[in-house]
Amino acid sequence: MSDPVIVRPARPDEYALVGDLTVEVYVDGGLTSPASPYAGTLRDAADRAAGSELLVAEVAGEVAGAVAYCPPGSPYAEVAGPGEAEFRMLAVREKARGKGVGQAMVRACTDRARAAGLSAVRLSTQPDMDGAHRLYERMGFVRTPDRDWEPVPGLKLFTYALTF
8 A cells, every 4th residue: 555645735944845846847857948937936935835825745754746726816826717726836756656646736726725615726737748637637627728828938838627
């Protein structure tokens, strides 16, 4: 039996670790360049914690992943509308993939939105993140192409929503 995944708020002493983990996942996964300004945004977990609810997934006492849950009013929300939440910068360490870590973090975000009485959770994802797309679709998210967008020219992002 595998170790349980515990999702909890990140502690301030973990912000540097979360920043490094997120950059590692995005850069090693070919999702962004280490020279990109976005790498600096990914590394700044302290700012994410100040502007969203920064969550970590812990497995056997080790941080295996992180995500930023963005309730209404969060400066990190990019595609959520009124009465909706969003999550961003979902990252799971390579060695923890396939163990339910990503699913547990997405569920923590959707549970928070439901508990707050919100109508939906939205997210943006890169078109080539096939594994993430499969996870979102298994969890009931649907593509919302009308909300697809480009944060910078040439980088198109797909959007998904789970409505309650």
